[in-house]
Amino acid sequence: MHAVRLHAFGPAENLVYEPAPTPVPAPGQVRIAVAAAGVHLLDTALREGNLGPFPTLPELPTVPGRxxxxxxxxxxxxxxxxxxxRDVVVHLGLAPGGYAEYAVADAxxxxxxxxxxxxxxxxAMIGTGRTALGILQFTDLGPDSVALVPAAAGGIGTLLVQYAVSAGATVIALAGGPDKTAxxxxxxxxLALDYTDPAWSDTVRAHHPGGATILFDSVGGPVTRTALDLLAPGALRLVFGWSAGPLTLTDAEEAALTARGIxxxxxxxxxxxxxxxxxxxxxxxxxRALAEAAxxxxxxxxxxxxxxxAAAAHHALETRATTGKVILEP
Incomplete structure (x- = not known):
């Protein structure tokens, strides 16, 4: 078979498509002829040699993908x-091996x-979908909700927008560029706005002077700093990522949020x-995620x-040149 292997931690170009041994399923496992493999931001971190939430780095060479x-x-x-x-889908957990023509998984x-x-x-639903539904557990979206969704054209953002709209909420979506806002x-x-436009926050204020009641924050950085000023008193900020870098608030900024009941x-x-x-x-x-999509x-x-x-897929994901879930197809 062919697989994408990583022989040294580093840039996307270190991902090499090459012949590899076909895996053999162990007791209690199956082998899957792969039709689609997901690419996650955590894959890019591991490729660079960053642990992220993982206890250890994979032994090299490794086939990424979970x-x-x-x-x-x-x-x-x-x-x-x-x-x-049978046609199946599986999240492999901590074990990689997805970027390949064949993969093994526990039944x-x-x-x-x-x-x-x-x-x-x-x-898309086995990973991104389960995360979106996990995040939505913390909300009670309804007709009185005004939801602000940065990264609204990403894998999770797409699902959050759809869910909030279906719940009757008013949705303000932020995305980078006209294609993603469309x-x-x-x-x-x-309201779908390009966050690279310096005037995006003014547009939000003009349309929703009372402010947003919930912020789905996966971005951090300058976008989140601006978004915090657009929240209504008593609003909820759910943090589940920082793709633009962590946002560190000063003591004064934290106190101001507390005073507003955020x-x-x-x-x-x-x-x-x-x-x-x-x-x-x-x-x-x-x-639940698969059932919602079905x-x-x-x-x-x-x-x-x-x-x-795969190297091009990693590069596109890291430079925000993709929409939705990034998928590799043998």
Missing amino acids: EVAGTVDALGPGTDPAWLG GRLHPVPPGLGPAEAV RAAANGAH TTRQVLGPAMFRLVGTPDPLRTLET AGRLRPAVTRFPLAE
């Missing part, structure tokens, strides 16, 4: 034979791909899992690259 969909073509000893030939992690859902869309508008955003919550990790309230919260969120209530956006162009 989200795949495809058809089960081989079974390990003791694996339920009913999986053979207990598999989800059947729902009817009507393609492999790329299934991959996509946010097509998803139902009531609450900030970090929502990824243990807080999200506790709120799910099931023994396996990640699987619960994955199941029912058409959430429609993931994807940007596709051939597997052999």
Whole structure:
């Protein structure tokens, strides 16, 4: 088979498409003929040698990627034979191996791909979709809500916009450039603005002088600093990323937010899992996400690259040249 392997930590160009050993499933595992593999920002961090939330760096050479969909073509000893030939999607967890023509996974992690859902869309929901639904647990969106969504054309942002619109909320979407703002508008955003335009905050104030009631903050940096001034008294800020760099507030700025009654919550990790309230919260969120997409209530956006162009996919993701979930296809 062919796979994308990383032999040395560093830039995207270190990802090499080359022949690699075809994996053999161990007991309780399946092998998947990969039709779609997800690319995550965490993949780019690991490629550079940054741990992020991971306890250790992968041993080199490694095949990156932790989200795949495809058809089960081989079974390990003791694996339920009913999986053979089925179209499945799986999040591999801490184990990489997705950027390849074949990948192995524990059978207990598999989800059947729902009817009507393609492999790329299934991959988008198994990772990005579960995160979006986890974040949305902390909200009570309704007709009185005014939601401010930076990165609204990204994988998570796309789903947040769709969900908020369906809940009856007024949605202010921020994205970089006219193509991305058009996509946010097509998803139902009531106001879609280019955050590279210095006047974007003035437009928000003109349309919503009372301010936004919730900020879905995955960006940090200058965009978030400006967005904080646009929040209504008593608003909620949900923090789940900092793609433009962490935002460090001064004591005076923190005090001002407190005086306005604005609450900030970090929502990824243990807080999200506790709120799910099931023994396996990640699987619960994955199941819910796939069901939402299968029912058409959430429609993931994807940007596709051939597997052999994984380096280009990483570069595009890092330079914000993509919309939705980035997918590699063998």
